[in-house]
Amino acid sequence: MNLEAALRPYLDQFNEEMSKYLVKRDLKPEPLYDAIRHLPIKGGGKRLRPIMAILAAQAVGGDSKKVMPYGVVLEVLHNFTLIHDDIMDDCDTRRGIEAVHAKWGVPMGILAGDTMFAMLFEILNQVDMSDALYRSISQDVAKLAREVCEGQYWDMFFEDQKKVEELQYYHMIERKTATFFEIAMKNGAELGNGEPQQVKKLAECGRLMGLAFQVWDDYLGVTSTDAALGKPARSDIVNGKKTLVYVATHGLLDPFDRRQFVDLYKKEDKTEKEIAEILKFMEKSGGLEKARTRAREFSSFAKATLADLPETAAKRLLLILCDFASNRPK
């Protein structure tokens, strides 16, 4: 099955729903809301989080329409963190277009993100649900936002650390990515009136899929090209980011090579030749292969959590998404 074609109706419906909240004419001051719309509307994006929430709801027999505005909440949260991350990481391009702060300046980037953070709780109130479920989901969203911030801290802090263990790495990406996917599917299943056991399984599925996506992202980050990524390829190597490929290579090299590798990796203004040397270390050590394998493992664990769910179109799509997580093309 062609995943993109299968998801197209969901995407169209979701994008229409998002426009309702972000393209209204009464949103003022206009320049601020132009900056807010820039990334989620003009930049687009895969809409993975909303789609996972919607599919989780359908997988337990729920109504996808009810979950749509909740999907907008997730997408606005995700885009807000991207806007602020790009300022913190000093990254001027995102999804092939200028980052918000690159186009409007840092103050506007900060303010657009803050405004989106506030808005998403207002959008959450539009979801048709009981006050008790609203309270519970708004707490999940707040905790998620805090964990994403803590993950971003570790992400920035990692750069300064000499040695990063694989476990620490997972600690970071759990916060930055896996929790996001976990909450998306948990709340989606709750809004679909899933049984507690189903909610638990789908949340676990989201967490594992998040891990697969992030590790695969790290893998693509060293093997992909500019055009496919929508950001400069190998930027993780250029910036000396502690990805799983780095961590795994570090662990697999013998002490002599490791010393060379670490010294090269932390250099500022790396030459093309140095980047090629780093890549060679990643390949010959088996570090690159390890990241690939790990991503695939997470995908298959994620699929296993879905075993007890009834056979539905939504479940089939979720299974394909699990594979896609560690199989996206370069």
Add this chain to the structure above:
Amino acid sequence: MNLEAALRPYLDQFNEEMSKYLVKRDLKPEPLYDAIRHLPIKGGGKRLRPIMAILAAQAVGGDSKKVMPYGVVLEVLHNFTLIHDDIMDDCDTRRGIEAVHAKWGVPMGILAGDTMFAMLFEILNQVDMSDALYRSISQDVAKLAREVCEGQYWDMFFEDQKKVEELQYYHMIERKTATFFEIAMKNGAELGNGEPQQVKKLAECGRLMGLAFQVWDDYLGVTSTDAALGKPARSDIVNGKKTLVYVATHGLLDPFDRRQFVDLYKKEDKTEKEIAEILKFMEKSGGLEKARTRAREFSSFAKATLADLPETAAKRLLLILCDFASNRPK
């Protein structure tokens, strides 16, 4: 009555409550939470917003203890906006200590603020209230946060505008300050189980008191000294900020003087002599006096909203606070 002495027990109780949420040992990563604690704990502050919420609850016969964690929500929100505003306004000092971004860098300043924004919704969940009231108050807080952001936009944008009308000015400070005080007293009264009519009056009192505080702040901003303000005195003039004193002076001067005044005000790197000239324009035009009078008017309107409340200690303190708003010493 000595206001400070009268508020001391509230302050002590509130500061203790705030420590419960911000000084817990399990808050990690530590450097991130050190940055978070810096302004609200080390920097201190007047705690006006929590105190107004607590007094509003007591004024309708409610229990102050129940409102305490809600006060923490307000103070964390306020401090988060200060941290981000200081980055946007490039201001390195706050409450007599270094601004968060000045001490830890801009990325940490952004991240500390974002984390606080997330935390405050988690703290809100600790307030003892029904799910329906939780939903309503969390919506008030989200809307408030969005309006504060929009106010900050106008505040930054004002600097670029040639002409600023008095009405536009109020439009801005309603968003930046008045709504904050309004919501503090509204939610405080709701948590105190006030009658709808009481809630409405106390909300209005908060809004007017907020206007009085902000206008008086503008007045102090040109007349006060470094030590009393905890930030560089006359920085509003130095930075060419469109305060009410500026707006009123602008409106009162004859066209020739106005031209000179505007040119001086928008100059970068003003000399001491130029600052003195600006001050002279503000005095002789009556602009400074007008700001003073407006602040006093708002105070008396605020007091009038309290007329129908039963005579309690909380009401007496609120009346004193209304006066204090436009009477704080330099």
